[in-house]
Amino acid sequence: MASGDETESTNDSHNRSFLLLNYLDSIEDSVENVYRKAQDLSQERDTLITLLSELEAESNDIAIETSKKLKHQNHENDHHHDDKSFDKRNDYDTDDHHSRLNLGLDVHVHDHEVNYQESKGGNSNNGLNGHCQEIQSSIERLKQRLLNIEIKVHTVRTDEQQHSYFKVNSLIKRLEHVCLDGDPDDDSFRKQAKGYLNACLSDMQSGGPVDYRFQGMILDCKLEDQKQVRQRLECLVQGRIHEKFIENVLRDKAIEIEDAGNTEARDVEM
Helix, strand or coil, X not given: CCCHHXXXXXXXXXXXXXXXXXHHHHHHHHHHHHHHHHHHHHHHHHHHHHHHHHHHHHHHHHHHHHHHHHHHHHHHHHHHHHHHHHHHHHHHHHCCHHHHHHHHHHHHHXXXXXXXXXXXXXXXXXXXXXXXXXXXXXXXXXXHHHHCCCCCCCCCCCHHHHHHHHHHHHHHHHHHHHHHHCCCCCCHHHHHHHHHHHHHCCHHHHCXXXXXXXXXXXXXXXXXXXXXXXXXXXXXXXXXCCHHHHHHHXXXXXXXXXXXXXXXXXXXXX
């Protein structure tokens, strides 16, 4: 028969264990909260980088359009100025000496006005070009700040989930390489990406053909993987590449260059 002291000690151990379990449950909730926040931050970072890339493309279009307009305006001004000068020279040859003097003054004034207008136009276009450069510089600065932020969330998968994700990731990477290296007018990869994306959506959302083979694979993936896959496919449907893929390509390229440099250095030493 257990003594009273032993019973009291057992009860105390149970109480302490119960408190520890409650405390661990609370910590587990906090860990899950940190995990979700890290995922949200990673997604927000990628969204901002994608947005900046779109703004950069729009800024480049504005710069190209401005350059074309400036060339066209300069061409028109030169042509207009040549015609006016030719007309003035013809009038100058037919008038008397007094009229020629007045006409010479008119030509001088007219040339001054043309130069003044060209100067105004040039300043305006120079100002616009300056704004484009400032915009592009700001975009590059903000992108670099975001790229300096590294958020790594390791996704734990079962063997089945890992196998399905490997197959899904291989299919999407192939489309991303086609988008990166292929003909910009060839939108076949967009149609394929749209079929994959519809497979990730409900019947009410899809509104198009569904790739059911891909749907079977994506349903076997983990939820966070499904979410990331949808984001990559949405980019492909719009004819662009998700920033994560570009980052991976640049990182792999940097590793290749570094490895090649190390190999060359070893060869030199030998």
